[in-house]
Amino acid sequence: MEEKKTATLNSKTRTTYALILIPIGIAINVIAGLIAGQLKLPIFMDSIGTIVIAAITGPIVGGVTGLLTNVVLGLIHGDVLGMAFGLCNMASGLIVGYMAMKGKFKNWIHIVIATILVTLANSLIAAPLVVFLYGGVSGAGVDLLVAGFLAAGNDIFSSAFVARLPVNLVDKGIAVIIAFLILKKLPTNMKNLIPPAKRKE
C-alpha cells in the first residue's frame, strides 16, 4: 500500500519535497539549539533535524541538510569558522540516511548502531578541524576535558578526539532517539520518501 503511494510521486514532485524538507531540517536544527539554550542544557543539539530528514529522504538530502545547517548557523551568528563543522553534521546525515535507505533504521538495535557510528564519525572529523582552526580549543565546555587529557600526557590531536567521544555520545544519542520517536509518530505516507528503486525493505 505504502509502496504504491510513494510510487505515484513523480521525480519532479519528489525533488520539490526534498527542497522543502531541507529548509525545515535546517530550521529544526537551529530551533533545537535555541531550545537547548533556553532549557540551559549543556549540549549542542544541532543534529536532530538532520537525522529526521535523513531518515525520511535518504543520505543525499540528509547530508546536504547537515552541511547547510552549519552554513546557516554561521550566517546567523556571523561566525564563519564554525561552518567547517558542517562536515561533521553532513557525516551524521549520510550515515543515518544510508542506514534508512537499507531499511536499517527500524528498531532499538539499529538506533544503538547509528549512535555509535555517528559519534565516531563526528569526533573523527571534528578533532582535526579543531586542532587546525582553533589550536585544539573551541571555546566550549569540551575544552575542560581536552585540557584534562592533555595534562595526562596525550598529544593535542588524540586529546581533542578522545574528549569529544563522551560528549558526542550523549549529544548524538539523544538526537538519534528523538528522531526515532518522531519518525514513529509520522503518518505512513510521510515516513519514506526515498525513491522505491533504491529502497530495500
Next chain:
Amino acid sequence: MLSIHEKNSFLKRLYPMTKIWASLGFIIGIFTFSNYYISSFIFVLALLVILKEKMLKEFKVLLIAAILLGISLFLIQGILSPANQTVVWNIIPGTGFTLYKEGLTTAADVYCRIVPLIAVLFLAIRTLNMTELGVALNKAGVSYRASFVLTSTFQIIPVLNKEMHQVMNAQKSRGLDTEGNLLNRMKAFIPIMVPLISNSIMKVQNQVVALESKGFNSNAKKTFYRDPLKTRVDSIIVACTTLFALSGVAYRVYLLVM
C-alpha cells in the same frame, strides 16, 4: 535574531556576491600570511568600519566570545602543550602552573588568524540580505532550486521560532516542568521537540501543492522581485581581495621553495 538591516549604508549597498568573494579572499589571505602585523591591521580596520556602521552593540557579543576563547586558548596551549620547553613565567612557584614559550607561540599564531576573520566576516554577513543573495547566486549561475533552499530557510526559521514558543507555552500550561535540575530539563526537551517537528513535517504536503500551483517546476524564465545592482566599487573590492589572497598564496609558496 536574524534582523535584516534596511539602513542605506555603504556596505548595505554592495552587491551580495562581492561580500562573499571578499570574505573568501580574506580567509585565504589571512590563513596564508599568518602574520601578526597584517592580522592586527585588518582587525583595526574592520573595527573602525564596525564603529562607523554603528554595529558595535551586536559585535560586542562576538568580541566577548573571542576574548574568552583567547584566554582558554593561551592558558591551555601555554601550560599543557606537549612541545613546551622554554619557561616564560612561573605563575605560582613550586607548582606545574607555568607558561611556556612554545605553547604561547602556537596560541598566538592561531589567535591572530581567528580574530581578524571574526571581525571581517561579521561585517560581511550581518549586512547581507538573504533574499538579494539568493537572486545574486541565481544570476551567477546557481540553480533557482538551490537558491530557493537558502532563502526559504531564512524565512522558515522565524516561523518555527514562533511555533516553538506556542508549543512551549502550551506544554507549560499542561504542567511541563522546564526548570529545576538537569534531568528535569532534559526530560522537558522531548515534549517540546516532538510536536514541533511532526507538525512542520506534516505541513510539507500542503507546501508542495502550493509551490506546484505557483509553477515552481515550470521551465519558463523566472523574474525577480528584488534586483540588486552591481557597481564599479564592487569590481574594485573583488580585485583588491583577490590580489590579497593571491599574494598570500605566493608568499606561502615562496617560503616553501626557499
